[in-house]
Amino acid sequence: MSEAAYVVNGPDPELPGQRQPDIHGRETLRDVVDWIHEARRRS
DSSP: OOOOOOOOOOOOTTSTTOOOHHHHOSOOHHHHHHHHHHHHHHO
């Protein structure tokens, strides 16, 4: 059986062009995608 992984990525309309790494973390979208691919390879 296959499992789906959904990642929601987009801007915060109240903070255009800004990111709060202390709140949201320092990982990039690429880091998250790589982590998902690695986790799927291991399962």
